[in-house]
Amino acid sequence: MQNIFQQARGNVIPVLFLIVFSISLMYVDQRFSHLESVRAGISVLISPLRYLVSLPAQSGTWISEWFRTHNRLVDENRQLTNDQRILNARLQKMEVLLAENTRLRNLLGSSRKVADEVIVAELLSVDQNPYRQLIELNKGSLDGLYDGQAVIDDYGVMGQVIHVTPNSSTVMLISDPEHAIPVQFIRSGLRTVAFGNGNTDELEIRFLSATANIKIGDELVTSGLGGRFPADYPVAAIAEITHDKTHGFISARARPKARLDSSREVLVIKPYTEPVLEAKPEEETAPAQAPESASEQ
Amino acid sequence: MIGLNFLVIPLSLVLGLVLMMIPLPEWTEIYRPDWIALVLIYWSMAMPQRVGLWVAFISGLFVDVTLGTLLGQHSLALTIIVFINLNFHLRIRVMPLVHQSLYVFLLLLINQLTVVWIEGMMQREPPVMAYFGAPLVGMAIWPWVFIALRDIRRKAQLS
Numbered sequence: 001m002q003n004i005f006q007q008a009r010g011n012v013i014p015v016l017f018l019i020v021f022s023i024s025l026m027y028v029d030q031r032f033s034h035l036e037s038v039r040a041g042i043s044v045l046i047s048p049l050r051y052l053v054s055l056p057a058q059s060g061t062w063i064s065e066w067f068r069t070h071n072r073l074v075d076e077n078r079q080l081t082n083d084q085r086i087l088n089a090r091l092q093k094m095e096v097l098l099a100e101n102t103r104l105r106n107l108l109g110s111s112r113k114v115a116d117e118v119i120v121a122e123l124l125s126v127d128q129n130p131y132r133q134l135i136e137l138n139k140g141s142l143d144g145l146y147d148g149q150a151v152i153d154d155y156g157v158m159g160q161v162i163h164v165t166p167n168s169s170t171v172m173l174i175s176d177p178e179h180a181i182p183v184q185f186i187r188s189g190l191r192t193v194a195f196g197n198g199n200t201d202e203l204e205i206r207f208l209s210a211t212a213n214i215k216i217g218d219e220l221v222t223s224g225l226g227g228r229f230p231a232d233y234p235v236a237a238i239a240e241i242t243h244d245k246t247h248g249f250i251s252a253r254a255r256p257k258a259r260l261d262s263s264r265e266v267l268v269i270k271p272y273t274e275p276v277l278e279a280k281p282e283e284e285t286a287p288a289q290a291p292e293s294a295s296e297q
Numbered sequence: 298m299i300g301l302n303f304l305v306i307p308l309s310l311v312l313g314l315v316l317m318m319i320p321l322p323e324w325t326e327i328y329r330p331d332w333i334a335l336v337l338i339y340w341s342m343a344m345p346q347r348v349g350l351w352v353a354f355i356s357g358l359f360v361d362v363t364l365g366t367l368l369g370q371h372s373l374a375l376t377i378i379v380f381i382n383l384n385f386h387l388r389i390r391v392m393p394l395v396h397q398s399l400y401v402f403l404l405l406l407i408n409q410l411t412v413v414w415i416e417g418m419m420q421r422e423p424p425v426m427a428y429f430g431a432p433l434v435g436m437a438i439w440p441w442v443f444i445a446l447r448d449i450r451r452k453a454q455l456s
Binding site for chain 1: 315319349354359366370373377380383416419421427
Protein backbone atom coordinates (compact mmCIF):
# COMPACT_ATOMS: atom_id res chain seq x y z
CA MET A 1 0.00 0.00 0.00
CA GLN A 2 2.84 2.35 0.85
CA ASN A 3 3.98 1.97 -2.71
CA ILE A 4 0.63 3.05 -4.14
CA PHE A 5 0.41 6.24 -2.14
CA GLN A 6 3.93 7.13 -3.12
CA GLN A 7 2.93 6.58 -6.71
CA ALA A 8 -0.01 8.95 -6.36
CA ARG A 9 2.13 11.60 -4.74
CA GLY A 10 4.75 11.09 -7.40
CA ASN A 11 2.18 12.09 -10.00
CA VAL A 12 1.45 15.48 -8.51
CA ILE A 13 4.44 17.25 -10.00
CA PRO A 14 4.00 15.88 -13.55
CA VAL A 15 0.30 16.68 -13.49
CA LEU A 16 0.91 20.26 -12.36
CA PHE A 17 3.55 20.61 -15.06
CA LEU A 18 1.21 19.24 -17.75
CA ILE A 19 -1.66 21.48 -16.62
CA VAL A 20 0.50 24.59 -16.79
CA PHE A 21 1.94 23.41 -20.08
CA SER A 22 -1.45 22.85 -21.71
CA ILE A 23 -2.77 26.19 -20.45
CA SER A 24 0.22 27.97 -21.95
CA LEU A 25 -0.23 25.99 -25.18
CA MET A 26 -3.82 27.22 -25.39
CA TYR A 27 -2.74 30.79 -24.69
CA VAL A 28 -0.09 30.70 -27.42
CA ASP A 29 -2.46 28.99 -29.85
CA GLN A 30 -5.14 31.61 -29.24
CA ARG A 31 -2.92 34.68 -29.50
CA PHE A 32 -0.11 33.80 -31.90
CA SER A 33 0.50 31.50 -34.84
CA HIS A 34 3.69 29.77 -33.67
CA LEU A 35 1.91 26.45 -33.21
CA GLU A 36 0.72 26.18 -36.80
CA SER A 37 3.54 23.77 -37.65
CA VAL A 38 2.72 21.52 -34.66
CA ARG A 39 -0.91 21.47 -35.72
CA ALA A 40 0.07 20.75 -39.31
CA GLY A 41 2.37 17.92 -38.21
CA ILE A 42 -0.31 16.18 -36.15
CA SER A 43 -2.79 16.85 -38.92
CA VAL A 44 -0.58 15.00 -41.41
CA LEU A 45 -0.40 12.07 -38.98
CA ILE A 46 -4.16 11.80 -38.72
CA SER A 47 -4.94 12.54 -42.36
CA PRO A 48 -5.07 8.81 -43.29
CA LEU A 49 -7.78 8.45 -40.64
CA ARG A 50 -9.72 11.30 -42.17
CA TYR A 51 -9.60 9.60 -45.57
CA LEU A 52 -10.66 6.35 -43.97
CA VAL A 53 -13.61 7.99 -42.28
CA SER A 54 -14.74 9.76 -45.44
CA LEU A 55 -14.60 6.49 -47.45
CA PRO A 56 -18.16 5.26 -46.73
CA ALA A 57 -19.73 8.54 -47.86
CA GLN A 58 -17.56 8.68 -50.98
CA SER A 59 -18.13 5.06 -51.95
CA GLY A 60 -21.84 5.78 -51.54
CA THR A 61 -21.68 8.40 -54.28
CA TRP A 62 -19.55 6.10 -56.49
CA ILE A 63 -22.03 3.30 -56.18
CA SER A 64 -25.01 5.51 -56.94
CA GLU A 65 -23.22 6.89 -60.00
CA TRP A 66 -22.33 3.39 -61.17
CA PHE A 67 -25.92 2.16 -60.99
CA ARG A 68 -27.52 5.15 -62.61
CA THR A 69 -29.74 4.11 -65.50
CA HIS A 70 -28.91 4.84 -69.09
CA ASN A 71 -32.04 6.95 -69.54
CA ARG A 72 -31.25 9.14 -66.63
CA LEU A 73 -27.73 9.69 -67.90
CA VAL A 74 -29.04 10.64 -71.33
CA ASP A 75 -31.52 13.03 -69.75
CA GLU A 76 -28.90 14.52 -67.56
CA ASN A 77 -26.52 14.85 -70.47
CA ARG A 78 -29.15 16.65 -72.54
CA GLN A 79 -29.92 18.95 -69.66
CA LEU A 80 -26.26 19.75 -69.14
CA THR A 81 -25.66 20.42 -72.84
CA ASN A 82 -28.58 22.81 -72.81
CA ASP A 83 -27.29 24.56 -69.72
CA GLN A 84 -23.86 24.72 -71.27
CA ARG A 85 -25.27 26.38 -74.39
CA ILE A 86 -27.18 28.97 -72.40
CA LEU A 87 -24.20 29.68 -70.19
CA ASN A 88 -21.91 30.03 -73.22
CA ALA A 89 -24.27 32.52 -74.76
CA ARG A 90 -24.29 34.49 -71.54
CA LEU A 91 -20.55 34.22 -71.26
CA GLN A 92 -20.03 35.78 -74.68
CA LYS A 93 -22.01 38.74 -73.53
CA MET A 94 -20.05 38.77 -70.27
CA GLU A 95 -16.75 38.87 -72.07
CA VAL A 96 -17.80 41.83 -74.14
CA LEU A 97 -18.99 43.56 -70.99
CA LEU A 98 -15.80 42.66 -69.16
CA ALA A 99 -13.66 44.04 -71.94
CA GLU A 100 -15.75 47.17 -72.02
CA ASN A 101 -15.53 47.47 -68.27
CA THR A 102 -11.75 47.21 -68.28
CA ARG A 103 -11.51 49.71 -71.10
CA LEU A 104 -13.69 52.18 -69.25
CA ARG A 105 -11.76 51.62 -66.04
CA ASN A 106 -8.54 52.21 -67.93
CA LEU A 107 -9.99 55.40 -69.33
CA LEU A 108 -10.87 56.48 -65.81
CA GLY A 109 -7.40 55.52 -64.70
CA SER A 110 -8.58 53.20 -61.94
CA SER A 111 -7.10 49.77 -62.07
CA ARG A 112 -9.10 46.97 -60.51
CA LYS A 113 -8.74 43.24 -60.08
CA VAL A 114 -10.16 41.67 -63.23
CA ALA A 115 -10.30 37.94 -62.87
CA ASP A 116 -9.37 35.54 -60.11
CA GLU A 117 -7.95 32.08 -60.57
CA VAL A 118 -9.61 29.23 -58.77
CA ILE A 119 -8.55 25.82 -57.50
CA VAL A 120 -11.21 23.13 -57.30
CA ALA A 121 -11.19 21.20 -54.04
CA GLU A 122 -13.39 18.55 -52.54
CA LEU A 123 -14.86 18.34 -49.07
CA LEU A 124 -13.03 15.73 -47.03
CA SER A 125 -14.88 15.98 -43.76
CA VAL A 126 -16.81 18.31 -41.53
CA ASP A 127 -15.13 18.92 -38.18
CA GLN A 128 -17.12 17.26 -35.43
CA ASN A 129 -16.96 20.18 -33.04
CA PRO A 130 -20.41 21.42 -32.09
CA TYR A 131 -19.15 24.94 -31.30
CA ARG A 132 -17.35 25.61 -34.55
CA GLN A 133 -18.17 25.56 -38.24
CA LEU A 134 -15.08 24.11 -39.86
CA ILE A 135 -14.62 21.85 -42.87
CA GLU A 136 -11.62 19.96 -44.25
CA LEU A 137 -10.66 20.10 -47.94
CA ASN A 138 -8.59 17.58 -49.87
CA LYS A 139 -6.13 20.17 -51.25
CA GLY A 140 -3.24 21.68 -49.33
CA SER A 141 -0.07 23.70 -49.67
CA LEU A 142 1.26 21.31 -52.35
CA ASP A 143 -1.67 22.42 -54.54
CA GLY A 144 -0.91 26.07 -53.88
CA LEU A 145 -3.30 26.78 -51.03
CA TYR A 146 -2.32 29.14 -48.22
CA ASP A 147 -3.83 30.66 -45.09
CA GLY A 148 -6.44 33.33 -45.67
CA GLN A 149 -7.68 32.31 -49.11
CA ALA A 150 -11.37 32.77 -49.79
CA VAL A 151 -13.45 29.66 -50.52
CA ILE A 152 -16.66 29.75 -52.59
CA ASP A 153 -19.11 27.26 -54.03
CA ASP A 154 -21.20 27.82 -57.15
CA TYR A 155 -23.72 29.97 -55.24
CA GLY A 156 -21.61 32.24 -53.08
CA VAL A 157 -18.87 32.71 -50.50
CA MET A 158 -18.37 29.79 -48.10
CA GLY A 159 -15.47 30.84 -45.90
CA GLN A 160 -11.72 31.14 -45.68
CA VAL A 161 -8.75 28.81 -45.32
CA ILE A 162 -7.34 28.89 -41.77
CA HIS A 163 -4.85 26.00 -41.62
CA VAL A 164 -3.00 24.26 -44.43
CA THR A 165 -1.07 21.02 -44.40
CA PRO A 166 0.71 19.63 -47.47
CA ASN A 167 -2.35 17.72 -48.67
CA SER A 168 -5.36 19.02 -46.80
CA SER A 169 -6.63 22.27 -45.39
CA THR A 170 -9.14 23.56 -42.85
CA VAL A 171 -11.74 26.11 -43.85
CA MET A 172 -13.67 28.31 -41.42
CA LEU A 173 -17.19 28.81 -42.77
CA ILE A 174 -18.74 32.27 -42.76
CA SER A 175 -21.28 30.91 -40.26
CA ASP A 176 -18.61 30.16 -37.63
CA PRO A 177 -19.20 32.19 -34.47
CA GLU A 178 -15.67 33.61 -34.79
CA HIS A 179 -16.06 34.65 -38.39
CA ALA A 180 -16.90 38.08 -39.72
CA ILE A 181 -16.98 39.06 -43.38
CA PRO A 182 -16.99 42.61 -44.78
CA VAL A 183 -20.01 43.00 -47.06
CA GLN A 184 -21.80 45.60 -49.12
CA PHE A 185 -25.47 45.95 -50.04
CA ILE A 186 -25.88 45.85 -53.82
CA ARG A 187 -28.97 48.07 -53.80
CA SER A 188 -27.86 50.83 -51.47
CA GLY A 189 -24.08 50.45 -51.52
CA LEU A 190 -24.07 50.43 -47.71
CA ARG A 191 -20.98 48.71 -46.28
CA THR A 192 -21.12 46.61 -43.14
CA VAL A 193 -19.86 43.38 -41.57
CA ALA A 194 -21.75 40.08 -41.40
CA PHE A 195 -21.05 37.81 -38.42
CA GLY A 196 -21.55 34.08 -38.19
CA ASN A 197 -23.51 32.76 -35.23
CA GLY A 198 -23.03 29.00 -35.45
CA ASN A 199 -26.08 28.20 -37.61
CA THR A 200 -25.35 27.20 -41.18
CA ASP A 201 -28.37 29.07 -42.53
CA GLU A 202 -27.88 32.39 -40.81
CA LEU A 203 -25.56 35.41 -40.70
CA GLU A 204 -26.02 38.33 -38.35
CA ILE A 205 -25.66 41.99 -39.22
CA ARG A 206 -25.49 44.03 -36.06
CA PHE A 207 -25.72 47.72 -35.27
CA LEU A 208 -26.86 49.30 -38.49
CA SER A 209 -28.02 52.84 -37.87
CA ALA A 210 -31.79 53.20 -37.50
CA THR A 211 -32.02 55.11 -40.75
CA ALA A 212 -30.09 52.55 -42.81
CA ASN A 213 -31.65 51.85 -46.16
CA ILE A 214 -32.27 48.10 -46.08
CA LYS A 215 -35.21 45.83 -46.72
CA ILE A 216 -35.92 42.13 -46.79
CA GLY A 217 -34.49 40.45 -49.87
CA ASP A 218 -31.52 42.82 -50.22
CA GLU A 219 -28.48 41.09 -51.66
CA LEU A 220 -25.10 41.26 -49.95
CA VAL A 221 -21.79 40.90 -51.79
CA THR A 222 -18.24 40.96 -50.47
CA SER A 223 -16.96 44.52 -50.29
CA GLY A 224 -13.30 43.61 -50.70
CA LEU A 225 -12.35 45.71 -47.69
CA GLY A 226 -9.80 44.12 -45.40
CA GLY A 227 -8.12 42.40 -48.32
CA ARG A 228 -9.13 38.86 -47.36
CA PHE A 229 -12.12 38.33 -49.62
CA PRO A 230 -11.99 39.58 -53.21
CA ALA A 231 -14.78 42.05 -53.98
CA ASP A 232 -18.19 41.38 -55.53
CA TYR A 233 -18.83 37.75 -54.69
CA PRO A 234 -22.41 37.05 -53.52
CA VAL A 235 -22.62 36.33 -49.78
CA ALA A 236 -26.20 36.38 -48.51
CA ALA A 237 -29.67 37.87 -48.79
CA ILE A 238 -31.47 39.68 -45.96
CA ALA A 239 -34.17 37.48 -44.46
CA GLU A 240 -35.26 39.29 -41.32
CA ILE A 241 -34.89 42.82 -39.94
CA THR A 242 -35.25 43.69 -36.25
CA HIS A 243 -35.53 47.23 -34.96
CA ASP A 244 -33.96 47.56 -31.56
CA LYS A 245 -36.08 50.28 -29.98
CA THR A 246 -33.99 50.68 -26.86
CA HIS A 247 -30.74 51.38 -28.64
CA GLY A 248 -31.93 52.87 -31.88
CA PHE A 249 -30.13 50.31 -34.01
CA ILE A 250 -31.25 47.92 -36.69
CA SER A 251 -29.96 44.39 -36.70
CA ALA A 252 -30.69 41.91 -39.43
CA ARG A 253 -30.39 38.22 -40.21
CA ALA A 254 -29.28 37.11 -43.64
CA ARG A 255 -29.46 33.75 -45.35
CA PRO A 256 -26.11 32.71 -46.89
CA LYS A 257 -26.15 32.13 -50.65
CA ALA A 258 -23.61 29.33 -50.51
CA ARG A 259 -24.91 25.92 -49.54
CA LEU A 260 -22.78 25.73 -46.42
CA ASP A 261 -24.08 22.39 -45.26
CA SER A 262 -24.38 20.51 -48.53
CA SER A 263 -21.75 21.57 -51.06
CA ARG A 264 -19.17 18.86 -51.73
CA GLU A 265 -17.10 20.60 -54.39
CA VAL A 266 -15.77 24.04 -53.59
CA LEU A 267 -13.54 26.58 -55.31
CA VAL A 268 -10.58 28.16 -53.58
CA ILE A 269 -9.86 31.59 -54.98
CA LYS A 270 -6.37 32.66 -55.89
CA PRO A 271 -6.72 36.43 -56.04
CA TYR A 272 -5.52 38.16 -59.14
CA THR A 273 -2.73 40.47 -58.08
CA GLU A 274 -1.78 43.51 -60.07
CA PRO A 275 1.76 43.53 -61.34
CA VAL A 276 1.76 47.26 -60.65
CA LEU A 277 2.62 48.12 -57.06
CA GLU A 278 -0.50 50.02 -56.25
CA ALA A 279 -1.89 47.72 -53.63
CA LYS A 280 -1.54 48.50 -49.95
CA PRO A 281 1.27 46.75 -48.10
CA GLU A 282 -1.22 44.63 -46.11
CA GLU A 283 -2.66 43.18 -49.26
CA GLU A 284 0.79 42.45 -50.51
CA THR A 285 1.81 40.33 -47.54
CA ALA A 286 -0.88 37.68 -47.90
CA PRO A 287 0.09 36.37 -51.37
CA ALA A 288 3.78 36.91 -50.66
CA GLN A 289 3.68 34.58 -47.66
CA ALA A 290 2.32 31.70 -49.67
CA PRO A 291 5.52 30.24 -51.14
CA GLU A 292 7.25 30.57 -47.76
CA SER A 293 4.63 28.66 -45.85
CA ALA A 294 4.52 26.07 -48.59
CA SER A 295 8.25 25.43 -48.32
CA GLU A 296 8.11 25.42 -44.53
CA GLN A 297 5.89 22.39 -44.37
CA MET B 298 9.58 -5.97 -22.28
CA ILE B 299 7.52 -3.92 -24.70
CA GLY B 300 6.36 -6.42 -27.28
CA LEU B 301 3.92 -6.40 -30.16
CA ASN B 302 1.12 -7.05 -27.71
CA PHE B 303 1.43 -3.53 -26.42
CA LEU B 304 0.32 -2.25 -29.82
CA VAL B 305 -3.27 -2.89 -28.76
CA ILE B 306 -3.08 0.21 -26.53
CA PRO B 307 -2.22 2.72 -29.30
CA LEU B 308 -4.54 0.87 -31.69
CA SER B 309 -7.47 1.22 -29.31
CA LEU B 310 -6.68 4.93 -28.96
CA VAL B 311 -6.61 5.30 -32.75
CA LEU B 312 -9.95 3.52 -32.95
CA GLY B 313 -11.29 5.98 -30.38
CA LEU B 314 -10.07 8.87 -32.51
CA VAL B 315 -11.78 7.40 -35.59
CA LEU B 316 -15.02 7.05 -33.64
CA MET B 317 -14.77 10.74 -32.76
CA MET B 318 -14.34 11.66 -36.44
CA ILE B 319 -17.14 9.66 -38.01
CA PRO B 320 -19.65 12.08 -39.49
CA LEU B 321 -23.09 11.99 -37.86
CA PRO B 322 -26.12 14.27 -38.20
CA GLU B 323 -25.48 17.65 -36.63
CA TRP B 324 -27.99 17.39 -33.78
CA THR B 325 -26.28 14.26 -32.46
CA GLU B 326 -22.95 16.05 -32.05
CA ILE B 327 -23.45 17.06 -28.43
CA TYR B 328 -24.37 13.47 -27.53
CA ARG B 329 -21.25 11.95 -29.06
CA PRO B 330 -19.39 10.27 -26.19
CA ASP B 331 -15.74 11.16 -25.68
CA TRP B 332 -14.35 7.83 -26.88
CA ILE B 333 -10.74 8.78 -26.24
CA ALA B 334 -11.59 9.61 -22.63
CA LEU B 335 -13.32 6.24 -22.19
CA VAL B 336 -10.38 4.33 -23.65
CA LEU B 337 -7.89 6.32 -21.56
CA ILE B 338 -9.90 5.75 -18.38
CA TYR B 339 -9.85 2.01 -19.04
CA TRP B 340 -6.15 1.72 -19.76
CA SER B 341 -5.06 4.00 -16.94
CA MET B 342 -7.21 1.90 -14.62
CA ALA B 343 -5.97 -1.44 -15.89
CA MET B 344 -2.34 -0.61 -16.59
CA PRO B 345 -1.46 2.60 -14.73
CA GLN B 346 2.26 1.88 -15.08
CA ARG B 347 1.98 2.02 -18.90
CA VAL B 348 -0.75 4.54 -19.61
CA GLY B 349 -0.40 7.66 -17.57
CA LEU B 350 -0.41 11.41 -17.77
CA TRP B 351 1.81 11.77 -20.83
CA VAL B 352 -0.26 9.40 -22.92
CA ALA B 353 -3.35 11.37 -21.90
CA PHE B 354 -1.69 14.67 -22.77
CA ILE B 355 -0.52 13.54 -26.21
CA SER B 356 -3.87 11.90 -27.04
CA GLY B 357 -5.45 15.21 -26.10
CA LEU B 358 -3.32 17.03 -28.65
CA PHE B 359 -4.54 14.64 -31.36
CA VAL B 360 -8.14 15.21 -30.30
CA ASP B 361 -7.58 18.97 -30.43
CA VAL B 362 -6.29 18.80 -33.99
CA THR B 363 -9.12 16.46 -34.99
CA LEU B 364 -11.83 18.71 -33.59
CA GLY B 365 -10.17 22.01 -34.47
CA THR B 366 -10.16 23.19 -30.84
CA LEU B 367 -7.31 25.07 -29.20
CA LEU B 368 -4.15 23.00 -28.83
CA GLY B 369 -4.12 21.92 -25.20
CA GLN B 370 -7.83 22.12 -24.56
CA HIS B 371 -8.54 18.40 -24.55
CA SER B 372 -5.01 17.67 -23.27
CA LEU B 373 -5.83 19.62 -20.13
CA ALA B 374 -9.16 17.87 -19.62
CA LEU B 375 -7.78 14.38 -20.27
CA THR B 376 -4.71 14.94 -18.08
CA ILE B 377 -6.95 15.96 -15.18
CA ILE B 378 -9.28 12.97 -15.40
CA VAL B 379 -6.43 10.49 -15.88
CA PHE B 380 -4.71 11.99 -12.83
CA ILE B 381 -7.86 11.49 -10.77
CA ASN B 382 -8.23 7.99 -12.14
CA LEU B 383 -4.62 7.09 -11.32
CA ASN B 384 -5.30 7.95 -7.68
CA PHE B 385 -8.47 5.86 -7.42
CA HIS B 386 -7.84 3.05 -9.85
CA LEU B 387 -7.29 0.31 -7.27
CA ARG B 388 -10.60 1.00 -5.55
CA ILE B 389 -12.54 1.38 -8.81
CA ARG B 390 -11.14 -1.72 -10.47
CA VAL B 391 -12.92 -4.05 -8.05
CA MET B 392 -16.29 -2.28 -8.13
CA PRO B 393 -19.32 -3.72 -9.94
CA LEU B 394 -19.74 -2.32 -13.45
CA VAL B 395 -22.80 -0.25 -12.55
CA HIS B 396 -20.92 1.58 -9.80
CA GLN B 397 -18.00 2.03 -12.13
CA SER B 398 -20.34 3.68 -14.64
CA LEU B 399 -21.31 6.33 -12.10
CA TYR B 400 -17.67 7.04 -11.37
CA VAL B 401 -16.94 7.20 -15.10
CA PHE B 402 -19.84 9.64 -15.49
CA LEU B 403 -18.19 11.93 -12.95
CA LEU B 404 -14.85 11.75 -14.75
CA LEU B 405 -16.50 12.41 -18.13
CA LEU B 406 -18.39 15.32 -16.62
CA ILE B 407 -15.16 16.87 -15.33
CA ASN B 408 -13.65 16.32 -18.77
CA GLN B 409 -16.64 17.92 -20.46
CA LEU B 410 -16.84 20.87 -18.07
CA THR B 411 -13.18 21.69 -18.64
CA VAL B 412 -13.66 21.68 -22.42
CA VAL B 413 -16.93 23.63 -22.32
CA TRP B 414 -15.58 26.22 -19.90
CA ILE B 415 -12.63 26.91 -22.15
CA GLU B 416 -15.06 27.32 -25.07
CA GLY B 417 -17.05 29.68 -22.87
CA MET B 418 -13.96 31.76 -22.12
CA MET B 419 -13.68 32.36 -25.85
CA GLN B 420 -17.23 33.75 -25.95
CA ARG B 421 -18.82 30.71 -27.53
CA GLU B 422 -22.06 29.82 -25.82
CA PRO B 423 -22.63 26.08 -25.78
CA PRO B 424 -26.15 24.64 -25.41
CA VAL B 425 -27.05 23.33 -21.93
CA MET B 426 -27.09 19.72 -23.09
CA ALA B 427 -23.45 20.14 -24.07
CA TYR B 428 -22.62 19.68 -20.38
CA PHE B 429 -24.54 16.48 -19.73
CA GLY B 430 -25.36 14.85 -23.08
CA ALA B 431 -22.01 13.28 -23.91
CA PRO B 432 -21.13 12.17 -20.33
CA LEU B 433 -24.54 10.48 -19.96
CA VAL B 434 -24.09 8.56 -23.20
CA GLY B 435 -20.52 7.75 -22.13
CA MET B 436 -21.79 6.40 -18.83
CA ALA B 437 -24.32 4.22 -20.62
CA ILE B 438 -21.74 2.60 -22.88
CA TRP B 439 -19.00 2.23 -20.25
CA PRO B 440 -19.83 -1.40 -19.35
CA TRP B 441 -19.42 -2.47 -22.98
CA VAL B 442 -16.22 -0.48 -23.43
CA PHE B 443 -14.88 -2.02 -20.24
CA ILE B 444 -15.76 -5.60 -21.22
CA ALA B 445 -14.46 -5.20 -24.79
CA LEU B 446 -11.15 -3.69 -23.71
CA ARG B 447 -10.75 -6.20 -20.86
CA ASP B 448 -11.16 -9.09 -23.28
CA ILE B 449 -8.69 -7.51 -25.67
CA ARG B 450 -6.23 -7.02 -22.82
CA ARG B 451 -6.56 -10.65 -21.73
CA LYS B 452 -6.13 -11.91 -25.31
CA ALA B 453 -3.02 -9.81 -25.66
CA GLN B 454 -1.86 -11.13 -22.27
CA LEU B 455 -1.15 -7.73 -20.84
CA SER B 456 -1.36 -7.22 -17.13
